[in-house]
Amino acid sequence: MKIHFRLNGSDIAIETDPCRRVVDILREDLGLTGTKESCGSGECGACTILVDGESRLSCLMVAGQISGRKITTIEGLVSQGEMHPVQKAFVDHGAVQCGFCTPGMVLAAVDLLRRNPHPGRQEIRRGLSGNICRCTGYQKIVDAVEAASRDTGDKE
Amino acid sequence: MKKEFILPKTLEELWEARAVHPRGALLAGGTDLLVRIRAGRADSQALISLDRIPDLRGISTGDGEIFIGPATTHQQLLDDYSVQKHLPLLRQSVEVLGSPQVRHMGTLGGNICTASPAGDTLPALYVLGARLDLRSPQGCRTVPIKEFIEGPGKTVLRKDEILSGIRVPMPDPGFRAGYHKVGQRKAMAIAVVSMACQVWINDHGTVGRIRLGWGSVGPTVKTLPEVEKFLEGRPLSLEVLREAGQMVSKGVTPIDDVRAGAAYRRLVAGRILLRLLDLLRKEVF
């Protein structure tokens, strides 16, 4: 089946089995290995992508579901060679250890800041509660997201 | 064998797809179904998506009730003004369901049709007296949620039917509402015990009307009318709630599973009633 969608700003069409998982299409067919897979069952957030700007799990989606949608992967956050402010903040705050959770964390944070541009630390923790970091670098991840949300004031 | 995928845009196209693929599965958000398929606990010839049928999405108000399309996502419920204003109980239960990503994908209809004893929206929907529209190409019937769910994963949905709407009566004003969930951790935990409560308190501080529903302490949501009757006319004091809690512990029918033992669940189901003390300090809707 031919599936048309927008991927990181460009319209594309792929010929694929519509029941193939989106994470497999991204990584194996399209070579976008920034999207990670860990649990494969919705628990860890490593496979997070944005669908029409909203964070979703590519391990629990099949190709047919993204027909006509706008997909953003971690590769699509860089614009004109410039990192996204959330990516920069992750680098600046040392919020990356092994880096496996990072693409999912960053995309979850981008969605969080779109909904709530000035979250408090507790709200950041809630907003990232679907993403697990096996290196347990949560403190610095929260620091980075807090810095990325222009107002760094703690609301609690 | 390759599975088919169908993306109907109207109910007519949906009925057609179901006629062509009688063994096809309905796919809403996929957060239950795709996990089960991957684990080998479900199979189907085809996936028929409910995602692009406008009639099955959205929230409207009228005739003293709130109508929710089954393919409405949990996030859409959280963002909706009428849900915030009239159904704070449902809102609270959706707030603690899964993770942000799961709430962006998962739907209310999917949570109901999964009919898990731990389904987080179910205690609220029982307490609120929700009724469900079940539609087939032949017509539509409406059943109360407590008649819809027969047991874990079991509903009265017939082969040719879909859940096409959730009708929640607008509660009389002046109530307080709370959903209390005990799990192994805060985020993304399946409830070990949960309780939904909606209560109207009289001017003189006693309970006028109270509705309670427990999750994860029986094959379906447990309601205990004798406990509600006991509480009505009494103040929500520590002594009263302790006594009622003992009735609850006797009334529930939990099982042992990987998350908790039956005895622990029985104890917590009663003790969780003490959380009603917090409700007294909460907002009145």
Ligand SMILES: Cc1cc2nc3c(=O)[nH]c(=O)nc-3n(C[C@H](O)[C@H](O)[C@H](O)COP(=O)(O)OP(=O)(O)OC[C@H]3O[C@@H](n4cnc5c(N)ncnc54)[C@H](O)[C@@H]3O)c2cc1C
């Ligand atoms: C990581 C993770 C965490 C989770 N945490 C929670 C939690 O905390 N609390 C909780 O309650 N649940 C939780 N869930 C379960 C799940 O997300 C919810 O039950 C969700 O509401 C299911 O909705 P869905 O749209 O994704 O269902 P789907 O998977 O699309 O469908 C579920 C079932 O219902 C059927 N169905 C769906 N819609 C209809 C309809 N309109 N008519 C007839 N049949 C229909 C499908 O055919 C399928 O059998 C979790 C799941 C995951 C993966």
Ligand code: FES
């Ligand atoms: S790989 Fe998708 S949530 Fe873990």
Ligand code: FES
């Ligand atoms: S940095 Fe290693 S998993 Fe988060």
